[in-house]
Each structure stands twice: as C-alpha cells, then as structure tokens.
Amino acid sequence: MAKIEICSLKLYSLIAELENMNEKSFRAKQVYEWLHKKNKWDFNEMTNLSKDLRNKLNESFFITEGTIAEKLTSDDNTSKYLFRLSNNSIIESVLMKHTFGNSVCVSSQAGCNMGCAFCYSTKDGKERDLTTGEMLLQVYKIQEDLGERISHVVIMGSGEPLENYENCLNFIEILSSKEGLNISQRHITLSTCGLVDKIYNLADRKLQINLALSLHASNDEMRKHIMPIARAYSMEEIFKACDYYAEKTGRRITYEYALMKGINDGEKTASELVKRLKGRLCHVNLIPVNETEDKKFERPSQKTIKEFADILEKSGVATTIRREMGSSINAACGQLRGRYTRENE
Ligand code: SAH
Numbered sequence: 001m002a003k004i005e006i007c008s009l010k011l012y013s014l015i016a017e018l019e020n021m022n023e024k025s026f027r028a029k030q031v032y033e034w035l036h037k038k039n040k041w042d043f044n045e046m047t048n049l050s051k052d053l054r055n056k057l058n059e060s061f062f063i064t065e066g067t068i069a070e071k072l073t074s075d076d077n078t079s080k081y082l083f084r085l086s087n088n089s090i091i092e093s094v095l096m097k098h099t100f101g102n103s104v105c106v107s108s109q110a111g112c113n114m115g116c117a118f119c120y121s122t123k124d125g126k127e128r129d130l131t132t133g134e135m136l137l138q139v140y141k142i143q144e145d146l147g148e149r150i151s152h153v154v155i156m157g158s159g160e161p162l163e164n165y166e167n168c169l170n171f172i173e174i175l176s177s178k179e180g181l182n183i184s185q186r187h188i189t190l191s192t193c194g195l196v197d198k199i200y201n202l203a204d205r206k207l208q209i210n211l212a213l214s215l216h217a218s219n220d221e222m223r224k225h226i227m228p229i230a231r232a233y234s235m236e237e238i239f240k241a242c243d244y245y246a247e248k249t250g251r252r253i254t255y256e257y258a259l260m261k262g263i264n265d266g267e268k269t270a271s272e273l274v275k276r277l278k279g280r281l282c283h284v285n286l287i288p289v290n291e292t293e294d295k296k297f298e299r300p301s302q303k304t305i306k307e308f309a310d311i312l313e314k315s316g317v318a319t320t321i322r323r324e325m326g327s328s329i330n331a332a333c334g335q336l337r338g339r340y341t342r343e344n345e
Helices: 011-020 025-036 051-060 132-146 161-175 196-205 220-226 235-249 267-277 302-314 335-343
Strands: 066-073 078-085 090-098 101-105 109-111 126-129 152-155 188-192 210-214 253-259 282-288 319-321
Touching: 011 025, 066 132, 078 132, 090 132, 101 132, 126 161, 132 161, 152 161, 161 188, 161 196, 188 196, 196 235, 210 235, 235 253, 253 302, 267 282, 267 302, 282 302, 302 319
Parallel strands: 101 152, 152 188, 188 210, 210 253, 253 282, 282 319
Antiparallel strands: 066 078, 078 090, 090 101, 109 126
C-alpha cells in the first residue's frame, strides 16, 4: 500500500488513521503536535512515542520532503528562500520582518498557469500543485531558520491558490489549529486572480481569513490585456463574489493593484476605479510594479503613484501604497525561481 503523507493530515484524519492501527486518539494528538507545533519532521525525534509506534508510523506514512536550497537576504529585512521539494521541484517563499510581526509569503504551486503578462511565476507554466505539507514546510522551515515566531502568512507566492483549493484550505486549517502553530486566521491572507466560483465556495466556509483580489485594471478591456483570467470572468462578476465574501465573513476585501506605467496608471483610470469600488467594503493596495527584464512593464514615477492614490483616497476609497520590499534580491513573484531553474538546468 502506498504511504500517506502525514504532514498533510488534519488532526481528525490522523486520529482516524491511528485508530485503524489500533492506537488511541491521544497518540494522534501527540504526533500532530510534534509535526505542527514543535515542527519536528522526523519520527525518530518523537521521543514520547514508543519505538514500536515510531516503526509503525514509518511503515504507513511518509514525511514531506523539502530543504532550503538557497537563501538571500536584502538590507530591508526581507529574505527569499528557495526550497527543493520532491521530484526536484523548486519553489520560493519570502520572509518579511515587519514591526507588527514576521510574515511569510508562501507559494501554492510550482509555477503557475494563469499567464498574467507582468508576472514571472507563470513564464514556464505550471509544474504542479503543492501538497498541504509542502505549504506548511515553507512556514515551519523559515520559522526554524529565523528562530522567531511567524505570526502572519500570505498565500501570495507563485501559483493560483484557488486552483489548488482543497490543499490551500487544509493548509489554512492546520496552520490556525490550536494544536498547531495556532496562527490566527485574521493574520492569514489568500490572494487570487479571481476564480469566481471558488470565491463563493470560500465565502461559504466562513473562515476568518483575508481575501486579496488581484485586480490591476479599472475595466474589462484593460484587464484582458494583462490577465487572461479576465476572459473567463468579468469584473462585475468578481465584485459580486467579493461583496458576497465580505458580507459572509465581515472581512474587508483587499484589491491588489500593480501600477504599470502607461497601462493602468492614468487619472481617468483612477476615477473609473473609484466609480466601481466606492461604497464597497474594501481597500486598495497599490504596488509599484516589479519591473520585468524586457521593460514591457515599468514603474510609474513617484508623482504619478501619489496622484493615483490621492484620487482614490479623496473619493473615499481606502488606499495604501505598498512599501517595496526585497526588489534587490529578486523577491518579485517568481523572479528568483526563474533565475535559479535557468542557471541549474
Ligand atoms: N495567483 C494569485 C497569487 C500569486 S501572485 C494572484 O494572482 O493573486 C501575488 C500577487 O503579486 C498578485 O497580486 C500578482 O498580480 C502580483 N504580481 C505578480 N507579478 C507582479 C509584478 N511583476 N509586480 C507587482 N506585482 C506582481
């Protein structure tokens, strides 16, 4: 029989598995705490279990594989980690040290299929979905490396999380479980390019996580130009789904908006955005685009960015300009993974 990936199991599933092996449920809780609270991913280190049980676990389960292949730190408290997973998949995660806590940006897929024109992660398409264990591994290994608690997690690395829906939800539930790291769901953010059906599903789960929607445009024509997903769903459909999410959860939506010179940064665009967002439970996060090598997408001037933000703010749309972090270490979406896989081919 094929072994089961133990790090991807929620507590109740682990209890069921161990009961099948005639083990008491408190044993499952002990194993779960080793994995998800103490983050010891080695059966031999689970010292309060008998040798016999550890052998049994080894026979039925396997532990998710993954090691830090490279780490780069920039001077602004941002580190980028490259992980090597099973099948030699390479993924990247980012640690950001904020005043409010340590935040990790995790990848949900190796590569991505969404095809956004300005994004590095999608250049070579999707290799595969990550398992729940592979998403947890990113947080646990970074926490261990840092030696400090991770308090915030954003699912905003490579990949489209709502395309890897069940694994992402499992990840969130394990991460926020009290027998695990117990990270508050209010400190977890999932970012999507807007898979509308899945947003409704997520809303009905009534989690307390924050939803970030990558909008990047003020109308469908503009959005189609840079994001293929816009051909599948209109912005009106997205807004409806996001309003539903906000209504069900009481959580305000974050609209991510990467400002790209000459593409989506004009005053008319800002006014159009205001018309569409005013009155909604949301705020806008403006991000000066991380420039691509071919210079197809360039950052607007500070003046343009400020003017764009002012139009939104003055019209009552809450807006923040994201502080750039880590651009000196290729922390922009998929840049480092792309470089690493090209150099090591
Ligand atoms: N697929 C999900 C999550 C991964 S992308 C999503 O689309 O939201 C994480 C965020 O980074 C998204 O808002 C994405 O649009 C943005 N992003 C991608 N490439 C970027 C770039 N070059 N500059 C700025 N933001 C970028």
